[in-house]
């Protein structure tokens with residue numbers, strides 16, 4: 059096709075709603091799609107409400123004309139007529155109340171539903187992300203998106219959309235009627251309005267970066283507050299209050315400044331709108347007054363209705379200003395929500411991954427090396443294997459890479475080179491969830507969730523009977539202290555519940571892993587916070603439990619892993635020694651040295667305990 063025709067053939071450019079709402083906000087509308095019918099009905103009812111909202115203003119004009127006619131003697135008016143007018147106005151108000159409240163309810167409930175969907179979708183999405191994402195991002199920042207930004211959008215859907223609809227209907231309805239009453243007056247009123255649109259556009263481009271900055275500042279201040287509140291004990295112990303207050307002040311000031319900048323833009327915008335509205339009104343009063351007086355146009359009643367309706371138009375103009383403001387704010391929130399939703403797990407999911415149907419019989423680390431993104435190598439050429447009934451201990455100085463080894467096994471991260479094999483298949487060829495279902499993991503921080511002790515133990519096996527939960531707690535050496543708690547297994551724990559000691563929390567975590575009855579047990583400093591005697595008891599209980607399982611146990615305390623079939627001594631990510639306790643002692647190397655030091659400590663420890 060010749061080039062000069064192709065321009066004609068191009069489809070007419072479609073209206074792009076993202077110009078009005080912003081790219082991100084417009085995409086978020088997808089979340090409202092399931093509630094199309096509710097929205098449609100809400101809009102129709104709103105249109106009815108607007109009709110009954112404006113009707114009394116027109117009736118006022120009729121009354122004025124009727125009185126005027128009676129005064130001039132051109133038409134008689136009976137006293138009952140006023141009752142009729144009053145009755146009609148009352149009727150319109152009742153209709154307005156009915157339509158408005160039903161419309162508000164429909165659109166409000168839609169906004170609540172969208173908020174619920176958005177929040178749960180975000181949370182579920184968060185659960186799919188790599189641990190690396192949570193290790194790199196501030197919790198408070200993520201929280202600000204899932205909480206504040208989602209709330210912002212709820213306000214957008216409930217307030218902004220309803221106000222927008224109200225505004226458009228009032229605007230179109232009123233102008234339509236004004237044109238019908240007297241097109242010249244309507245034209246007078248409409249002339250200055252294009253200026254208002256330019257003002258709004260100018261404002262929108264100026265204020266949106268300010269809101270974006272404000273949303274970011276909310277995330278930072280939330281992160282810092284959360285962090286400091288959690289560490290309040292440390293702050294007070296180090297009398298760091300004034301320094302920390304200064305940091306909070308600085309972060310809060312960033313937020314304050316961003317919002318003040320936005321307020322400044324708003325403050326420049328509102329007088330502009332007032333001026334434009336003033337011109338419109340002045341033209342109407344002067345022009346309309348003259349036309350009515352000179353009997354060149356509307357009746358006095360129509361002129362009255364005209365002014366009342368025009369006043370109704372001025373208000374939406376300001377509402378529009380406010381709406382643009384809120385839309386910009388919501389756009390910043392929508393952007394952050396979409397950025398979070400756009401985060402994809404970095405682990406490469408294999409669509410042909412094999413689902414593990416039964417307990418693995420062998421796990422091998424084959425020359426595994428790994429570095430955290432942007433960091434130096436943490437693990438270098440680590441090789442070992444585990445089979446059911448075997449326990450592999452991992453010891454080494456702090457920062458040697460012991461927990462990293464666990465993270466690689468749990469597939470939080472992928473090795474950079476080398477392979478992890480499960481029953482001779484590369485880990486990547488195995489469905490991740492099915493692999494994790496085989497694992498009972500006790501992490502270093504022994505995390506407890508909101509809920510009872512029993513619920514915490516049953517995290518990985520929620521359908522367990524109370525008996526099974528108690529049995530697991532017994533193996534983990536936790537039953538005794540749990541029964542001594544105020545409500546036993548039903549005692550609430552977690553952040554808002556009862557405070558437990560580090561050792562107690564560890565034992566609950568261990569019970570959680572035991573209850574899962576996992577073929578693979580991964581213990582990362584699982585008993586580091588309990589005293590050596592209690593630990594010995596737990597080890598004794600675990601011995602039978604470990605029988606048919608493979609266990610990977612990380613510990614600083616060598617007595618914890620003494621019974622291992624093989625102990626890896628990790629130094630700077632390299633396995634420097636490998637063997638069982640006796641053979642490592644015989645080697646007289648790093649392990650033997652550590653043992654000499656720690657067994658001396660253990661004797662001293664025992665003496666103080668007894």
Ligand SMILES: Nc1ncnc2c1ncn2[C@@H]1O[C@H](COP(=O)(O)OP(=O)(O)OP(=O)(O)O)[C@@H](O)[C@H]1O
Nearest residue numbers: 193430431433436455456457458459460461462463
């Ligand atoms: N998420 C991470 N991102 C970047 N570097 C990390 C991350 N986690 C750990 N590291 C670094 O990797 C190294 C090994 O850490 P790792 O937690 O595996 O050591 P560890 O032997 O378990 O130490 P500890 O005995 O103190 O628990 C450390 O230098 C640590 O700073």
